[in-house]
Amino acid sequence: MRFHSRKWVKPGDLNANETLFGGRVLAWIDEEAALYSIIQLENKKVVTKYMSEINFMSTAVKGDIIEIGIEVVKFGKTSLTLNCEVRNKMTRETIVTVDNIIMVNLGPDGKPAPHGKTKVEYVRDRLASED
Template identity: 85%
Template sequence: MRFHTRKWVKPEDLNANETLFGGRLLSWIDEEAALYSIIQLENKKVVTKYMSEINFMSTAHQGDIIEIGIEVVKFGKSSLVLKCEARNKMNRETILTVDNIIMVNLDSKGKPLPHGKTKIEYVKDRLAEEEDD
């Protein structure tokens, strides 16, 4: 799994137990899944349809750095299925895993739009293709 994003746990990210609030982490994951999908599908109109069971395994504290990893599980007709792991960079402990996050590609009217993608594409490869044209 490639870890694309890092977040610094600040006082406003803590719950009453003075550990990382799970809702804050889920918000970061949802944003990262959207950004990843927008880049892969080359469309700004991508939404979260589904997030499977979330398995919290450990926590983080103020000052810790969280890494969020995203990996493609499957390309659907108009969707992209991802899995995610968030870990504490300071101690390498997994904080949570999400096995399935379904992101849907939309048209200008908000309806599912087939994307025609079948494999992961990297921006550097797209740039190389543009230079070859």
Template identity: 75%
Template sequence: MNFHTRKWIKPEDLNPNETLFGGRLLEWIDEEAALYAIIQLENPRTVTKFMSEINFRSSAKKGDIIEIGLEVSNFGKTSLTLACEVRNKMTREVIISIDKIIMVSLDEEGHPSPHGKIETEYVKDRLAK
């Protein structure tokens, strides 16, 4: 799993229990998954279709630094399936895991569109071509 983004937990990210609000974390995960899929599929019209069960395994508190990790598990005809894990950067304790996030590539009319990708590519390799 590659961890791409780090977030610093600030007071505005907390719930009444003084721990990281789950909705805020899901917002960050959804944004990270979208950015990752857009770059992989080379299509800015890529959207979230599905998120499987979300497993909150621990919490984060103000001042913690967390990191969001994503890993490709499958390339579909119009989709990209990702797994996600968020952990505390300093302790490596897992905060949340999501087994399946499905992102779909859309055409200009908003319909699923084949992307032609079959494996993970890195921008640095595309630029070298």
């Protein structure tokens, strides 16, 4: 799994127990899944269709740095299925896992549209092929 982004846990990210609020983590996961999908599918119109069971395994506290990892499970005709792990950057302890996040590619009309992708592509490879 590749870890694409990091977040610094700040006071506004905490719950009443002074630990990382689960809803904040889910918002970060959803945003990361959307960004990853937009880049992979080369389309800004991508939406979250489904998130499987969310497994909270540990927590973080103010000042911790967490990282969000995403990997592709499969490419569908109009969708991309991902899984995600959020972990503490310093301790490597897993905070949350999500086995399946389904992102749907939309066409100009806002309806699901085929994306034509079948494998993970990296921007550096796309740029190299343009030379």
